[in-house]
Amino acid sequence: MKKKVIAGLLGTAMVASLLAGCGSSNNTTDTTADTAAATEAAADTTADTAAADAESEAQSVADAAGDVDLSNADVAVMYYTYGDTYIASVRTALDAKLDELGVKYQDYDANNNQTTQNEQIDTAIQTGANVLIVNIVTSGSVDASSQIVEKAKAAGIPVIFFNRAVEGDEDEGKVLGSYDKCAFVGTDAPEAGHMQGEMIGNYLVDNYDSVDLNGDGKISYAMFMGQLGNVEAIYRTQYGVEDANKVLEEKGKPALEYFDSSNTDCYQVDQDGNWSATAANNYMTTNLTQYNEENKNMIELVICNNDGMAEGAISALNDKGYNLGTDDCKTIPVFGVDATDAAKQLIKDGKMTGTIKQDAEGMAACIADLTKNAGSGQDVMAGTDSYNISENVKNKIYIPYAMYTGEE
Numbered sequence: 001m002k003k004k005v006i007a008g009l010l011g012t013a014m015v016a017s018l019l020a021g022c023g024s025s026n027n028t029t030d031t032t033a034d035t036a037a038a039t040e041a042a043a044d045t046t047a048d049t050a051a052a053d054a055e056s057e058a059q060s061v062a063d064a065a066g067d068v069d070l071s072n073a074d075v076a077v078m079y080y081t082y083g084d085t086y087i088a089s090v091r092t093a094l095d096a097k098l099d100e101l102g103v104k105y106q107d108y109d110a111n112n113n114q115t116t117q118n119e120q121i122d123t124a125i126q127t128g129a130n131v132l133i134v135n136i137v138t139s140g141s142v143d144a145s146s147q148i149v150e151k152a153k154a155a156g157i158p159v160i161f162f163n164r165a166v167e168g169d170e171d172e173g174k175v176l177g178s179y180d181k182c183a184f185v186g187t188d189a190p191e192a193g194h195m196q197g198e199m200i201g202n203y204l205v206d207n208y209d210s211v212d213l214n215g216d217g218k219i220s221y222a223m224f225m226g227q228l229g230n231v232e233a234i235y236r237t238q239y240g241v242e243d244a245n246k247v248l249e250e251k252g253k254p255a256l257e258y259f260d261s262s263n264t265d266c267y268q269v270d271q272d273g274n275w276s277a278t279a280a281n282n283y284m285t286t287n288l289t290q291y292n293e294e295n296k297n298m299i300e301l302v303i304c305n306n307d308g309m310a311e312g313a314i315s316a317l318n319d320k321g322y323n324l325g326t327d328d329c330k331t332i333p334v335f336g337v338d339a340t341d342a343a344k345q346l347i348k349d350g351k352m353t354g355t356i357k358q359d360a361e362g363m364a365a366c367i368a369d370l371t372k373n374a375g376s377g378q379d380v381m382a383g384t385d386s387y388n389i390s391e392n393v394k395n396k397i398y399i400p401y402a403m404y405t406g407e408e
Contacts, residue, residue: 073375076124093364158374197243226275280312310336
């Protein structure tokens with residue numbers, strides 16, 4: 001369009017010039033003036049078009065942001081570690097959402113160190129961050145989360161916590177209720193454990209004889225816990241077994257039996273608190289040297305607090321010839337939580353049995369909505385009625401879990 005306007009104006013100028021050449025020499029000055037006017041008009045048209053283009057681009061950004069002004073938003077996103085597979089999926093989704101909003105943001109990796117995260121928050125505030133998004137390192141610690149709230153309050157900026165609990169049930173509302181520019185986006189911690197337990201129980205009822213490798217009428221299980229003191233880990237460890245037992249007992253089957261009777265905790269925990277595949281792999285590899293089919297005490301079921309640990313356990317089983325996804329090898333049922341892409345592929349390949357989907361995209365979308373509110377000066381919880389909000393704490397949003405066994 002711009003080229004056509006300029007071409008038309010220049011064409012008019014050329015005609016005027018030719019007409020001047022056929023007439024009196026006195027028309028030269030008038031023709032020159034006409035040409036200059038035409039050139040000026042073309043320049044004005046070009047400037048107008050450029051301005052319109054810029055306005056259109058600005059409007060596109062405004063539309064993406066929901067017609068709010070986010071030009072001054074400076075967002076700092078704090079992750080407890082980049083190494084967590086599920087958190088990595090949230091980060092990818094959230095980066096995309098923040099890009100859509102057109103806000104300035106920076107991601108930080110605390111590498112599972114609360115002191116490091118606190119220092120990163122101080123740096124972010126000092127360098128101009130006016131919205132904090134925090135995946136806290138020390139989950140469930142009122143002391144740790146209160147320190148972060150105090151930093152945000154002193155700076156007068158909003159803080160949005162996500163994924164990892166900022167307070168335990170006994171302290172519910174103590175932190176989140178202490179600051180009106182604060183919110184939490186996470187999950188109802190017990191829900192994943194309940195769902196996993198129900199899934200395991202139903203699977204065992206349908207496949208009991210094939211799972212009971214030594215035919216003793218009981219199912220021997222291993223449990224891999226992600227982190228001591230973590231609310232999600234505690235409930236997944238508890239209800240993953242309790243609810244499975246409830247289903248089994250309702251069908252006249254005996255309760256699950258932990259494979260190592262000397263371990264009264266009935267779990268093996270990642271001592272580094274990383275919920276890692278490496279920890280589960282190391283444990284499972286060691287377990288299988290003593291607890292195996294040759295000794296007639298094989299671990300017959302593996303329950304994991306997350307999919308990363310499930311991957312590690314499956315790798316150890318693969319090394320012993322199990323869970324290869326072929327018809328001629330035995331498969332030990334392995335269950336996780338998160339429904340990561342890797343876990344979905346393992347399920348598709350017949351190497352893993354099931355997982356509980358923790359919706360990374362849904363969590364990122366909710367965080368982005370709250371960020372839009374915070375970055376534009378609105379109440380952080382504005383327009384969130386469609387979300388599942390805690391009955392007890394008005395600024396706590398739950399993203400629902402879902403069972404996943406290979407079908408979306």
